[in-house]
Amino acid sequence: MGKLEQQLEQAVKDGKVPHAVVYATNKDGSFTYSHAAGYNILGTDDPIPEDAVFMLASQTKLMASISALQVVEKGLIGLDDDVAGTLPDLCEQPIIKGFDDKDEPILVKREGKITLRHLLTHTAGLVYDAGHPHLIKLQAKRGNKPNEGSTVESRFTYPLVFEPGTNWTYSCSIDWAGKLVERLTGQTLEEHMKENLWGPLGITGISFWPYENSELKDKVPALTARSPDGKLVLNTEPTINTGSKGCFGGHGAYARMGDYIKILHSILANDGKILKPETVEMMFTPQLSPGAKAGLKAFREGPYAGMMIGENDPKIEADWGLGGILFMQDDDGRRKKGTLNWGGITNPFWLVDREAGLALTFGTQVLPPGDGPTSETITVVEKGVYELAGVKF
DSSP: HHHHHHHHHHHHTTTSEEEEEEEEEETTOOOOEEEEESSSTTTTTOOTTOOOOEOOOHHHHHHHHHHHHHHHHHHHOTTSBBTTTTTTTHOOOOOEEOTTTTTTTTEEEESSOHHHHHHHTOOSSSOOOOOHHHHHHHHTTTOTTOOSSHHHHHOOOSSSSSSSSSSSOOOOOOHHHHHHHHHSSSSSSHHHHIIIGGGGGTTEEEEEEGGTTTTTTTTTOOOOOOOTSSSSSOOOOTTTTTTOOOOTTOOOOOOHHHHHHHHHHHHTOOOSSOHHHHHHHTTSSOOOOOHHHHHHHHTSSSSSTHHHHOOOOSSSSSSEESEEEEOOOOTTTTTTOOEEEOOTTSSEEEETTTTTEEEEEOOOOEEEEGGGGGOOEEEEEHHHHEEETTTEE
16 A cells, blocks of 8 residues: 555656545455545645545446436336336437538437436437537537536437447436436435435435535535646636536536445445345446447547546457446456446546455546547538537538
8 A cells, every 4th residue: 555655646746636535445344445645726735635525527427327226126117118208308309310411410210219228328329419520510500519508408408329229329328317317206316315325325425516515515626637738737617517407417426535435335245235236236247239339349449438447458348337337357457357447537436346355436636638529619611511629520
């Protein structure tokens, strides 16, 4: 642990991260570890506390996935049931195939159903609108900015890009799974998680609304961004949570790492506190069709995978479980076969390695250089031709 702590301190000194809070534990709880390095606010000497409350970004997805599996256990819906009755606003959306010679979108009716399993595995046909050229172009024509909207419905109601189950694209589908939970239970995700996830584990340091909580509001560290020259700067731009009026199951929560590790330990120990043992086993079962698995591989070979899972060798075979990426081979020095893992664009991450008997989570607040394509400007090159980050479409 001394070597790890030296590396973290050096990373802060070298400007690689402004801070880091690490928690780890093993299956029977006989080993627990925590360490904080760095500063609460970049450029100050205010040390970050171990109970800092981090913007989880997509690390929220695991909790929303667990919530969805809980409503399956309660018999409110099946994993392979059509979600159209609960999410008609999503399911009435067509599939966009491109644009015709008059520069109008080519929209076709979806043939297959959308299921909860599709939503939990990013195979529903959805994608973030900032990440697909057809949707970028469509949203620009409609006068909409990518990733804009204060609720799941206003931000993520737009066409699909493929037939459900046939491909894999990183997406807003778990936001819709969270909305499914809300509509089936009549609770907000915050209320549902308090009762069914955080409460049973004695968690008080996770919330979608930390600034409304007197115990959490002053514990959120300053968000930083990495400028194109590699240097860290304080973030002054709106975030993915700015202006949110609803709980986004895909990115909206904040957490103390010491509380988040309790969720990971419950999964690792398979203790039955938040999910039945057989449901946890399903989480670690490969879910993807051959076409979807190929889509995941293409994502891992692209530029954005590192934002979510850190060091990533696409030659290591992977699938998707119910909650995160599932590694199907040992990745020496990183993860063993069967590890479930994911993270978020602010660069926290988590993993549950059942073979090693280890769960860990790493918290920091660093946006990648430029924060991906969403910070770029869409420009009109000529009629019907647009450009984003140097790519014409």
